[in-house]
Amino acid sequence: TQEKKILTLAGDGIGPEVMEQALHVLNWVQENSDLSFSVEKDLVGGASIDANGVPLTKEVIAKAKAADAVLFGSVGGPKWDGIGFDKRPEVGIIGLRKELGLFANLRSAIVFDSLIGASTVKPEVIQGLDLMIVRESTGGVYFGEPRGIETLPDGTRKGVNTEVYTSVEIERIARVAFELARQRQNRVCSVEKCNVMESGLLWKEVVTELHKKEYSDVQLSHMLADNCAMQLVRNPKQFDIILTGNLFGDILSDLAAMLTGSLGMLPSATLGARQANGVIPALYEPIHGSAPDIAGQGKANPLAQILSLAMMLRYSFDQQTISEKVVNACEAVLNQGLRTPDIMSQGMKLVGTADMGKAVLAEL
Amino acid sequence: TQEKKILTLAGDGIGPEVMEQALHVLNWVQENSDLSFSVEKDLVGGASIDANGVPLTKEVIAKAKAADAVLFGSVGGPKWDGIGFDKRPEVGIIGLRKELGLFANLRSAIVFDSLIGASTVKPEVIQGLDLMIVRESTGGVYFGEPRGIETLPDGTRKGVNTEVYTSVEIERIARVAFELARQRQNRVCSVEKCNVMESGLLWKEVVTELHKKEYSDVQLSHMLADNCAMQLVRNPKQFDIILTGNLFGDILSDLAAMLTGSLGMLPSATLGARQANGVIPALYEPIHGSAPDIAGQGKANPLAQILSLAMMLRYSFDQQTISEKVVNACEAVLNQGLRTPDIMSQGMKLVGTADMGKAVLAEL
Numbered sequence: 001t002q003e004k005k006i007l008t009l010a011g012d013g014i015g016p017e018v019m020e021q022a023l024h025v026l027n028w029v030q031e032n033s034d035l036s037f038s039v040e041k042d043l044v045g046g047a048s049i050d051a052n053g054v055p056l057t058k059e060v061i062a063k064a065k066a067a068d069a070v071l072f073g074s075v076g077g078p079k080w081d082g083i084g085f086d087k088r089p090e091v092g093i094i095g096l097r098k099e100l101g102l103f104a105n106l107r108s109a110i111v112f113d114s115l116i117g118a119s120t121v122k123p124e125v126i127q128g129l130d131l132m133i134v135r136e137s138t139g140g141v142y143f144g145e146p147r148g149i150e151t152l153p154d155g156t157r158k159g160v161n162t163e164v165y166t167s168v169e170i171e172r173i174a175r176v177a178f179e180l181a182r183q184r185q186n187r188v189c190s191v192e193k194c195n196v197m198e199s200g201l202l203w204k205e206v207v208t209e210l211h212k213k214e215y216s217d218v219q220l221s222h223m224l225a226d227n228c229a230m231q232l233v234r235n236p237k238q239f240d241i242i243l244t245g246n247l248f249g250d251i252l253s254d255l256a257a258m259l260t261g262s263l264g265m266l267p268s269a270t271l272g273a274r275q276a277n278g279v280i281p282a283l284y285e286p287i288h289g290s291a292p293d294i295a296g297q298g299k300a301n302p303l304a305q306i307l308s309l310a311m312m313l314r315y316s317f318d319q320q321t322i323s324e325k326v327v328n329a330c331e332a333v334l335n336q337g338l339r340t341p342d343i344m345s346q347g348m349k350l351v352g353t354a355d356m357g358k359a360v361l362a363e364l
Numbered sequence: 365t366q367e368k369k370i371l372t373l374a375g376d377g378i379g380p381e382v383m384e385q386a387l388h389v390l391n392w393v394q395e396n397s398d399l400s401f402s403v404e405k406d407l408v409g410g411a412s413i414d415a416n417g418v419p420l421t422k423e424v425i426a427k428a429k430a431a432d433a434v435l436f437g438s439v440g441g442p443k444w445d446g447i448g449f450d451k452r453p454e455v456g457i458i459g460l461r462k463e464l465g466l467f468a469n470l471r472s473a474i475v476f477d478s479l480i481g482a483s484t485v486k487p488e489v490i491q492g493l494d495l496m497i498v499r500e501s502t503g504g505v506y507f508g509e510p511r512g513i514e515t516l517p518d519g520t521r522k523g524v525n526t527e528v529y530t531s532v533e534i535e536r537i538a539r540v541a542f543e544l545a546r547q548r549q550n551r552v553c554s555v556e557k558c559n560v561m562e563s564g565l566l567w568k569e570v571v572t573e574l575h576k577k578e579y580s581d582v583q584l585s586h587m588l589a590d591n592c593a594m595q596l597v598r599n600p601k602q603f604d605i606i607l608t609g610n611l612f613g614d615i616l617s618d619l620a621a622m623l624t625g626s627l628g629m630l631p632s633a634t635l636g637a638r639q640a641n642g643v644i645p646a647l648y649e650p651i652h653g654s655a656p657d658i659a660g661q662g663k664a665n666p667l668a669q670i671l672s673l674a675m676m677l678r679y680s681f682d683q684q685t686i687s688e689k690v691v692n693a694c695e696a697v698l699n700q701g702l703r704t705p706d707i708m709s710q711g712m713k714l715v716g717t718a719d720m721g722k723a724v725l726a727e728l
């Protein structure tokens with residue numbers, strides 16, 4: 001079979017620790033299947049700043065473009081605070097999304113039955129929760145111009161950012177949400193702030209038009225972003241797919257992830273449009289961040305990174321069976337009672353990053 | 365004693381119903397104190413659109429400016445969907461904030477012990493919760509220019525909004541947060557998205573500078589907006605005051621309110637800068653919205669509106685004692701077991717808007 005090119009970018013903080021465990025699993029996959037991967041590793045974020053002076057080198061962008069999929073860790077940390085806005089570690093991930101055209105950031109909030117107690121929310125509110133946030137990730141205020149800080153003649157400083165969405169961008173991401181909905185519970189809730197922002201009004205209009213024209217079989221509703229934050233707390237199970245812009249998606253997906261109590265468990269995929277060669281550019285990463293406070297201590301939960309690998313196997317390489325094996329192995333170690341500190345609860349067995357990774361391998 | 369001028373703007377949906385109960389309480393205050401009020405009522409939002417064609421008339425703005433305080437209900441509803449962006453009901457409240465210079469929107473999230481069960485969050489996570497969100501409310505993306513929707517030559521539509529904050533605006537609202545913190549637990553957490561937005565970077569810098577110069581006795585921390593949404597779910601009691609911009613404040617305050625399970629109980633105050641005549645322009649309103657789905661059914665919880673009145677008595681009219689009486693009366697009816705549908709739980713007595721209002725009066 002054809003060799004698949006994977007670029008791994010572990011990044012900062014706990015990134016390298018959890019990536020190491022995911023790579024062990026990837027080795028296992030190679031050894032126990034007829035799949036073959038060429039894995040290249042490189043630096044991104046603060047690690048790239050330290051080595052190359054910039055958070056995302058041209059070489060890394062080129063490698064990412066040439067790869068069949070990118071497996072990403074996480075970036076950022078206090079070490080690079082104040083380094084200058086254009087050089088901050090976060091440019092690593094934001095720049096990759098933009099350069100690779102990864103406009104569809106898919107973030108599931110799933111509750112693992114065995115971890116239900118780890119949530120601060122009552123079990124009955126979240127049991128069986130399985131929602132997906134479809135977040136636009138190459139537009140909005142993340143990239144809008146003009147932007148920057150200027151000093152006015154009187155000494156006042158002024159900080160500006162621009163929220164901008166075109167009908168083309170909105171339609172493209174809405175299409176992803178509607179298509180995914182058909183494979184799920186067939187419901188999309190589109191979220192904006194159209195009572196305050198014209199860009200949100202356009203968002204709502206374009207989603208409504210596309211729905212009417214091509215996806216009227218899907219159930220569509222609209223919700224204001226502030227209300228959505230409330231409804232996620234009140235009754236998250238009302239949602240199947242939440243479709244939203246870059247900034248609201250950033251906040252609401254973190255909120256939804258924390259509701260599950262299993263933040264250290266949640267993977268995500270960011271996809272682009274199919275290329276002429278048939279490849280869909282794709283980056284897989286845990287939803288959790290670089291957690292600098294626990295970095296280097298062997299405490300981090302590697303499961304979100306391993307599950308990101310499982311998503312990659314499924315969505316980029318069409319390996320449903322082997323992907324499910326990896327997911328099942330992760331669930332099995334939870335059922336054995338193994339827990340990293342982030343998901344620890346009474347009566348369970350506390351383990352570190354490496355032992356959790358080993359347990360997954362043992363299950364496999 | 366001097367007569368105080370109050371303008372009441374009940375607005376739409378459940379606004380008029382809950383306002384009616386608050387006005388009964390205001391009458392009681394007049395009859396049982398040496399305070400005297402002149403109360404004028406007017407229309408705002410959809411109700412004003414229906415009567416005057418616009419959501420906020422010049423007359424209402426003038427009356428609001430002349431008043432010592434505005435008691436506001438809520439605006440909006442599906443009836444006015446698609447009325448045109450400039451005429452939508454929400455201009456009623458946003459326009460008032462801007463015209464009166466009400467830049468400091470103070471929103472408490474408090475858990476009433478008797479209602480702790482109404483929350484979807486576990487009791488131990490929220491018991492005793494008392495945080496305040498200090499939200500900037502005359503700037504940011506709500507008012508930034510350029511804004512609007514344009515159609516490009518190729519037919520693509522483009523929606524634009526501008527997030528803009530000046531150092532003057534940031535310093536002014538930060539000052540409010542620091543001053544309030546000194547009267548509370550002395551902790552401010554400033555929230556922005558400085559890893560993505562330059563306006564957020566300026567926000568962080570200005571808050572940091574002001575803190576260093578004038579408020580170094582207050583404990584200051586910084587948090588990204590996405591992380592703040594997570595932390596509110598994970599451990600809301602870590603916060604005393606959250607200081608943030610207009611848009612993040614909108615979302616995070618709704619999230620915080622829903623955590624308490626007592627959304628129908630939460631009042632808010634929006635304050636301006638002290639005028640030459642000594643008056644601080646002020647508007648008091650419940651955090652909940654117009655709830656069009658239950659409007660006119662006598663089901664709405666009037667307590668947030670009554671507690672907004674109590675806030676007015678305290679902050680605009682310096683009537684701490686009588687304000688506390690009103691607050692205590694609200695707590696007493698809860699302790700009697702009376703509940704409107706939004707806060708109903710097993711074993712409690714279900715009542716409607718009017719009966720809840722009467723019960724508060726009876727307590728008084």
Ligand SMILES: CC(C)[C@H](C(=O)O)[C@@H](O)C(=O)O
Nearest residue numbers: 076090093094250559560590
């Ligand atoms: C690291 C940061 C720039 C990023 C974002 O805001 O998109 C992160 O929060 C995320 O959600 O992936």
Ligand SMILES: CC(C)[C@H](C(=O)O)[C@@H](O)C(=O)O
Nearest residue numbers: 195196226440454457458614
């Ligand atoms: C009605 C709406 C415009 C308003 C806002 O977004 O500010 C409301 O959500 C609020 O929080 O007061």
